[in-house]
Amino acid sequence: MAKLTLLYAKAALTGFTRRGDALPPSSSDVEVTVDPGRLSRYNRVCGFGARDELPITYPHVLGFESQLRLMTGPGFPFPLPGLVHVANRIRRRRPLRASEPLSLHVALADLRPHERGRQFDVVTTASVDGEEVWVDVSTYLRREGGTAKEPAPGAEAPAPTARWRLPADLGRRYADASGDRNPIHLHPLTAKAFGFPRAIAHGMWSKARCVAAFEGRLPDAYEVDVRFKAPIPLPGEVDFSAAPADGGWRFALWSDRPHLEGVISG
Template structure:
């Protein structure tokens, strides 16, 4: 598995000189087995209980080193600093047990225009003995001009839960996810990138929301979210969930929306 510390150092030293208009066609394949202690630590940080089944978001942290390896590798056109994670869609085709060895594959795809620049997908899959059981599509935005656009603002939904998020949440999630982007770790580091305080990881917010549905999800489902605005730490946020005719809609709010998502069954 890739050394994330070295990859982040590489990104900081070489990333700002990158230019290009195509994505490399390379893939990263790796086999992993779940470390029960790591899984327990992840579950604790994200609010999941102790179960034999992996949380739907957990394989994302297993694939994350390969994702970073591709985005710091030869031919990747954008600097890693400044990329914005704007959306994530995960499809679990069935429940995955912690004891099942996984084969992970990660690739880059679908570079396309965006009103604020360009965006692309990082596609990760997990297979068990040749059966694809999990698919993750993370969409990143590279801002480089564009027309801007106006974000939609709906009325704030009625909260079903209120969560207090501590100031060290970014450091705690970084310890289990490997994502040690400085904007999540310390207020001074975050200020260097234009944030008044450290911000929560987007994938933590998705995982924490998903944990609120534990025990109510079908074995096969898709969880699709859009990351709307950073969650500054420490803070208090409102979580809302509404059952639909075919799943759930949910959101995370404070003074503004931070995340909007939907859960739908896969048939």
């Protein structure tokens, strides 16, 4: 955890001088094992039951330090503050057990134009004994002009399946379980320093919490693809909706606006 705090400090001190038009050809390979205590905290804060099977979102946590190192490393063209996590797609080829050591490979990929700037992917793969079993693609946006799109006129929230109340300390609890101690999630004062009136929930917490709502109803191999629409202020309330679609599920989080939209497919 201390290493991640130092990486965020490095990003805050050096990031604003960064400029560039290409991603560095760097990657990271690391062998990881699951800490049962940390997994238990993650399961509690995200709503998963206590099982030996890893939640589909959990290897993202195991690779997060490597992801952050690449985005604070030499040659990375953008300051970390201000990058917006706009999408995440995870495919699981089979269930992963907490007892299985994982080989993680993390790489930067596909810097491309976006109507509001530029975007790129951080691709993390997990293998067991040389077999690729899990793939995570996180898409980040570097804003460089343009304005955020508002929901289309007449857009209506889907009928809610559940309402979740999110406490003020949710960001700190998820940070303790995941290691993601980005200041915008921890406290109103640190969030205000980055332009947010209140702390906001982690995007990957919101994805994990949605997936947890389907626990026991998903196949061994599946994909979860989400788009992060707007920050969720803390404390707050969000409506969760879910409906069958094309052999899988569509789901969303709303309050007075859409916060997340996602699809689960086989």
